[in-house]
Amino acid sequence: MKARVHVTLKPGVLDPQGKAIAHALQALGFDGVNEARQGKVIELDLADDVAGDPEAVRARVDDMCRKLLANTVIETYRIDLDA
Amino acid sequence: MKARVHVTLKPGVLDPQGKAIAHALQALGFDGVNEARQGKVIELDLADDVAGDPEAVRARVDDMCRKLLANTVIETYRIDLDA
């Protein structure tokens, strides 16, 4: 089973990378990019014995996010589960 | 209109960050993570005059990916458009 965790900066938190990307796109002649924000996706491949009940898996991945994958001071996260 | 670009390492390219994540999860007592891979998501907020025909927008974002957002030597990308 695969879980995909999207980690993004909280709204309002400065995103220097995003800012630079928007700027670079503009310099390359791509007009009309109002804003760019950069986040991470972490794809986890979970062993079958761990998988099973999606709610349990979700709770487990949520725990991973809070403990390691996201820095909740400045980031938020979203979990997608793949069958 | 928002476009979301997912940039991930090509299969077969070693992912030191993903490896470290899998390792750290295990050290935290999360068993059963076979593999972790880390990618980027770049969220673009496109001006309304640019938006419009989804196919044109997609072509445009694809162009951005090839010109800047992804390094196709080691990365692949996927584009999602939000209405």
Added chain:
Amino acid sequence: MTEITPEIVAEHGLSPDEYDRVLEILGREPNLTELGIFSVMWSEHCSYKSSKKWLKTLPTSAPWVIQGPGENAGVVDIGDGLTAVFKMESHNHPSFIEPYQGAATGVGGILRDVFTMGARPVANLNALRFGAPDHPKTRHLISGVVAGIGGYGNCVGVPTVGGEVNFHPDYNGNILVNAMTVGIAPADRIFYSKASGVGNPVVYVGSKTGRDGIHGATMASAEFTAESEEKRPTVQVGDPFTEKLLIEACQELMATDAIVAIQDMGAAGLTSSSFEMASKGGLGVALALDRVPMREAGMTPYELMLSESQERMLMVLEPGKEPLAEAIFRKWDLDFAVIGHLTDTGRMVLTWHGDTVADLPIDPLAEAAPEYDRPWTPTPTQAVVDAAVVPEVPWTEALPTLMGSPDLASRRWIWEQYDHMVMGDTVQRPGGDAAVVRIHGTDRGLAMTTDCTPRYVRADPVMGGRQAVAEAWRNLTAVGARPLAVTDNMNFGNPEKPEIMGQFVGACQGLAEACRVLDFPVVSGNVSLYNETEGRAIPPTPTIGGVGVIASLDRMATVAFKAPGEAILVVGETTVPREGGGWLGQSLYLRELCNREVGAPPPVDLEHERAVGDAVRDLIEAGRVSACHDVSDGGLLVAVSEMALAGDLGATLEGLAETPAALFGEDQGRYVVTVPADQVEAVLADLGPLARRIGTTGGAGAAATITLGDASVPLSALREAHEGWLPGVMGA
């Protein structure tokens, strides 16, 4: 309009008395924006209300001091028309909450303090204190803080060349991150923050303002609780790339004569920068806040005045120079906006799309800020530890243990994450006594170090304060530099507790005494109070950053043994208090091998310190010593071992009593030097009773040992202990 209730006043960290003073100054109730401004201006962080009385007692002048405390950074003359500009600042609370960004923005902030004055930053240092190595949070904090310091400094392209690290359980809930920057500026082009010229434009440059760290300054002034950790206030995110552009743009503008005054936006951002500039110039200022470049929609005047967004500066320009300045900042892709002008009203008037949203008198607010004479009690004197009753662990066992102990183990794992060579002038990299950076294009050097031994300060704040200054002076001397001046970063607990205030008062006294005797004035500094968690204070930590100058890099000393067969001398041993004894109170021997952190710390005899240091420096300047290292943590045998490791050469020692006191006592004012064999007699004759020979260098590679009497320890075992500890803790 928001009604100002006592709750709102309290949330802004103002006491009822202080609020009464607000009412008195205004003659009316403040609105929320005004209250916010009072609150940050009168926070401990900006007003120094608890510490000012004592900071005034520090010596701050010398013929070579060009600018002492009171500006963004201190300035000292280093000859040839150049100056060194430096300061140290803490970012303790933010680094505990978000180690990477907290530490990174700490570096960014101190860099701005220095380049605001017209200097090009040439080096960074960092003084770090973490909790117990085995505390569950420590690893995460170390890796985040180190990555953050490196991430910022490396990207900006300023080498991080030195620092120090201590571990103690009393930092478990409150780590210290003190960052120092040293810059070089031409003596005739120093920029100050004093505004002048009614009508002159006030200009905002750098990054846009967002809702970053609103109330950061008031937070940094309040004690930490588990609850405040939960609240997770918005932490500022650093953008080192923008900082690099800002440095280059400022340098470019500073080469013209467009700038009247300049001030970075640090804690309390736009509020304190505009207040300080106007207040120093005795002027007023009118700002149209709607012109401030904003990152987010819907920002309010309150937020704009309190935001701590990074990488921003405020300047007063010569009239008519706006287009010139704007062109430079645009070239570097930075925001530029004329947001107001200076007035003769002595007031700060803020408008928002034409409406006045705040109108405050500047002087009463900036200068009549509260100043407290807080009650204090002196720290009780500790008994002197009798060396005779200290358990004796054989030195062959004690030495490897000490070399691999948390406070003595190598910090290589840390400094290898810092680019310590960029700019191409790092002549002494981390690992020695002081880092040395060549003054670009010359053959002279700036030496720099940070020092403090918190366990000494806790046991005896006066002596510990002296020791911190003396050790910094000694580390500069040990590379052959002439010490010039210091910056201090006073990290203490809650000053409302008399015993904590007593530590502060004692440390200031010790600092002042040492600075005076050593001719080593304080030119800048920073105070961080309320470093407590759940009522438990950190060990008092007055970190000293010292800077000195080396007249010729050909006459510089390093710690490494250079060749076999050279004489090893100890210089300055006359302070040993008792026959055959050494000072074990508060020593690492006592802590690491006897598990006791007790006793009075080693006394610092300042006259002796000076005499010994001057003699050692004379030897170095005359090219008569081949290596030099001061004796500090861990004592004599540790100092010798560090020299052996650096040179990959062993040592055979003689004439030393095999007692913990003689080998590991931490008596102050001592150096170990090596001298080529044919010159020993002459050097010993010149130094007289100040020096004695304790051994000979020798044995290379696998055969190298530290030998004393019949016993020896392989250098390889010491290296393993020394280099292995930190990577072991960090799991890599």
Added chain:
Amino acid sequence: MKSAVIVFPGSNCDRDVAVSLERTTGHAPLMHWHGDSALPEDLDLIVIPGGFSYGDYLRCGAMAARAAVMPAVRRAADRSVAVLGICNGFQVLCETGLLPGALMRNRDLRFLCKDVYLRVETTDTIFTSHYGPGQVIRIPIAHHDGNYVADLPTQCMLEDEDRVVFRYCDAGGKTTDEANPNGSLDNIAGILSEERNVLGLMPHPERLADPRLGGTDGQPLFASLLEALS
């Protein structure tokens, strides 16, 4: 020898390499701003220096590779002008496609600044003729993303065409895994273009080319260029 150093916003070893060039050649190189798309025609050497161009945001070197000056650099390279990319410059050259492969995050994920040993794999280049074949030299690295990757055909091609110029090794010249500071494929530290006029390398030869800084093993690289290009 007429040389230019390209300066991007965020470059920070531009001055360092200029100092080395000036020490070698006796005159200062041209410092060329990234936004200026026209390079002088008579250059012998273009240096893309180390640093954090555009903050290394998105990917190291990615934005610099798309800067206005880069088409001119490419044209110069096509005309056989020597191009030297150091550290961030190597990343930029890979991102432009002037050199094959890519540089990823270091194996241990940490920024690393320290001296490493390199083995000179070929002296048949304008950059390394002053070294001996197989010579072991000591030069600092300072990077977060120096982990060289390339696919198998590329790897074979580099090998077959003698285009690997430096490999990380131990003091004795052995290319062991422990001596590999960042996880690079085959311990690769620097490679050449097909025409052998473009060199990219992660270590910083300009940082140990002055006895005052503790070593001079970087100096022969500049001396080789001087000899080849004047």
